[in-house]
Amino acid sequence: xxxxxxLALAAAKALDSKKGVxxxxxxxxxxxxxxxxxxxxxxxxxxxxxxxxxxxxTTLAEMGEQMLGREGHRxxxxxxxxxxxxxxxxxxxxxxxxxxxxxxxxxxxAVDLKDILVD
Numbered sequence: 001x002x003x004x005x006x007l008a009l010a011a012a013k014a015l016d017s018k019k020g021v022x023x024x025x026x027x028x029x030x031x032x033x034x035x036x037x038x039x040x041x042x043x044x045x046x047x048x049x050x051x052x053x054x055x056x057x058t059t060l061a062e063m064g065e066q067m068l069g070r071e072g073h074r075x076x077x078x079x080x081x082x083x084x085x086x087x088x089x090x091x092x093x094x095x096x097x098x099x100x101x102x103x104x105x106x107x108x109x110a111v112d113l114k115d116i117l118v119d
Contacts, residue, residue: 004029004036004085007065009116011088014059015041016117020052020090023117026101028108036085038105042096046076052090053079 002010008025015023020041029036043049057067060083069082077095081088089101 002063002065005111007060007063007083008037008039008086008111009113010059010063011039011056011086012113012116014056015039015052015088015090018052018055019044019048021093022096023113024102025111025113026105026108027111028105030109031105031107035083035087037087037111038101038108039086039088040096040101041088041090042093043090044093046092049076049079049090049092053081053088056088056090057081 012023012025021044022042024040026038026040027036028034028038041052043052060067065083067081068084071080073079077092078099079090091099
């Protein structure tokens with residue numbers, strides 16, 4: 001059994017390995033009951049968004065984590081993977097700017113990923 005933070009870091013590494021852009025992890029457990037962490041990432045195209053989500057899903061499945069739901073929005077401009085304790089949001093650049101989740105969840109705590117992500 002993995003902690004929510006371990007799952008979030010594994011998913012961040014998975015997104016990074018597939019060239020996800022602007023990966024941010026926000027600990028939101030103190031400000032909402034929706035999840036412990038939100039993981040936010042940008043894909044460079046609609047196809048890239050789907051690839052990133054598929055790989056994150058595979059990575060967490062290999063860790064034994066069951067996804068609760070996966071939602072797509074407007075032809076892969078934004079996909080959401082819900083693991084209960086972790087919600088992964090993968091956007092195209094335009095969708096990420098439009099929804100601006102980092103601003104909406106600015107009360108959460110940004111998690112430093114410098115030791116997790118490859119430069």
